[in-house]
Amino acid sequence: MSAGVRMLRLVPLDPTAFHDRYVLAETDEPELTLGELLADLPAFSLTPLDPAYLDVPVRRLVLELAEPDPSTPLHLPPGLDLTALAAAGSPRDGGPAAGTDAADNSAANPAAGAGSGPGSGIGSGIGADVDTHVSSTGRNTPLPGQGGDTAGRDADAAGPAAAAESGYPETLSEREAVLIAHDTEINRAAAYLESGLSVLVRCEKLLVEHLAHEIAGRSGRPQRTPRPAGGAATAVPGTPSGPGEATPLGGGRRAELLAALQAAVADAKPGDVVVVPHLDLLAGGSDAALTSEARELADVLYERSACVLLAFTDPSLVIPEVLANRFAVRLSIEILPREVTTGSGARVPVGRALVTREEAGLFDGFDAADLYKYVAGMNAVRLRNALRFAYHQHRPALREGDRRPTFADLRHELRVFKARTSSSFEVPNVPFSAIGGYAEVKAELARALTIIGGAVDLPAHLRHDLVPRGFIFHGPPGTGKTLFAKAVAARLAATILVVSGPEVTDMYVGESERKIRDLFAEARRNAPAVVVFDEFDSIAASRTGRGDGGSRAGNAIVAQLLTELDGFRPEVPVLIIGTTNRIDLIDDALLRPSRFRPIRIGLPDEDARREIVRVHAEHFGIPVGPALVDAIARATEGFNGDEIRSVFRDGRADELVGDPRRPADARRLGELIGALRAARQQRELAKSPPSDRRTEDAIRRDITDTLPIVTDGEEFTTDTDGNSRAGTSRATGTRPGRGESTAP
Structure with missing residues (x-):
């Protein structure tokens, strides 16, 4: 076995489960070997697999998810149990999703027969433009009664909806979550396609790979997905398609995709549906302006107006209206529904249908109905990611006596997840x-x-x-x-x-x-x-x-x-x-x-200033008694909350880092208030006409007269218990006269 990271191309029986386990292994099972992964989730290899790789941790491998192709030989990994494979079903048993014509897809992608069929480099993410014709076996069993004629679908098969009727599903993949959450919209879009109407779906990119072929499949029409020549679509745009290879970017790749789309539209037979996963990216703009790229795309789409199209755009991107007008129907699949329909027609909360039994059982007091208000804006894929994040933050403790996480903990983790996956949002903590x-x-x-x-x-x-x-x-x-x-x-x-x-x-x-x-x-x-x-x-x-x-x-x-x-x-x-x-x-x-x-929200009155003083005094750890609170509230008339806060901030700073250090007692607080008043009146003086300006001595006299911290020969200070007490003002016990301002 050669040194370094090796890329292996595998055809799993359950691609979604295989992908999830592989990605989570980096943090959850760092020692998980390829042999252990294949034992739990069987997969074929597109090339003979060296037995030495079975003992290598999967985190050291780059595994590429490939799609079975009739002309490509599949190799059984060493030691893989044929009995388990027979029970799970061959990846070719179910074939492509319903309504998919393999011959037509091969024509649209001639490189498929050369062993470079659609797939995605799992190590670097799944591309939304990749065909994901997932077998209907294992965890990807659709909801009973969803409609459509997908091959291998059994209306009586047990699926996530069956589990939802009696409780929570045991396991749930991202694809299953999308199909459950948006079953109504999928059926509606498929019905429009079946009627020969082109459909433009507005949804987030994370949903496209799960929705595109499902909608086309349920319509019962053969589908064509344009792909650039040479198998470049087997990898995410902008990531390597193999060791040492680079996927073309910019105009080159876009030109290939546009040419493939033009060929698919021109060659489409009556009854076919052409799937365009990323119409917005092909349009080449971020607003509704008709760019040169958008003109080229419009020319392709309007070349055969009778061709039935299924296209997708992201809510954050805008396409020119001339492109949107090519579609007879526009649908939006954005937020989660509050309830979903099971196979028997019963309505269950989305917090029950999209949460596994293990996840719901971990959080004490979990409320499936109340969960919706905290996740309504998420799509199904982000919700599954958020729930996995919360679960692994509070996974069951190995030691007895640990506090069991609560539903409130789950809500907090959901907020943290949203903030961490956003470039701008944060979690506030201001009561x-x-x-x-x-x-x-x-x-x-x-x-x-x-x-x-x-x-x-x-x-x-x-x-x-x-x-x-x-x-x-x-x-x-x-x-x-x-x-x-x-x-x-x-x-x-x-x-x-x-x-x-x-x-x-x-x-x-x-x-x-x-x-x-x-x-x-x-x-x-x-x-x-x-x-x-x-x-x-x-x-x-x-x-x-x-x-x-x-x-x-x-x-x-x-x-x-x-x-x-x-x-x-x-x-x-x-x-x-x-x-x-x-x-x-x-x-x-x-x-x-x-x-x-x-x-x-105006300037605070005296009662409000009294509360503000208490809040900031407590925050900065400055003891104040009731009498001092009242005195400061009177002295700060006309101050806003930020100015009152600065008095305690500066007083505490003098105690900790002042040179020399001074206690934040009543006299020091009075000096700071006087300084604020002086600064305010200086600003007013600078704004007033020269004829109306008063002298600085007059300002100082006014400040001295309005400082109630020192009044009638007494000075408010605080003892070690934080209680106010009265003492004589200065050493002489006399009230400061005019010109003897307590302000600096």
């Missing part, structure tokens, strides 16, 4: 108790969040009207608008994304709208989610009728925001929060009650 005061704002938000959290339980016909789409937090700077947004996300057990308004704007036409579409699409995938647009007025300003480029770009951004808000789905909790200091600049269409609810 409402960390925000002092603002009782009325908290009460209003709590009422709205109760409606949002219980949206799935509301009557379906009222859900869209009752659930708020978003809020606009407006008020002076520093009052905690973004902090409130994070607290809202924490209360909803949601992920959060904070976007500065100017980050959305772009100099290129159409890019700003694309960024907004991408933000909303990612938010739906991570639902429940909260998207915060800081400085909202910079992207949502009132539209104008001026014809300059800046005005047109701003109008387009507002129009895209309105489109996304009007496409709001209550079952997928995505809350949009805009923060602004200038609500008067916001476009009136966004301020309609059915879109955004304005909530003013």
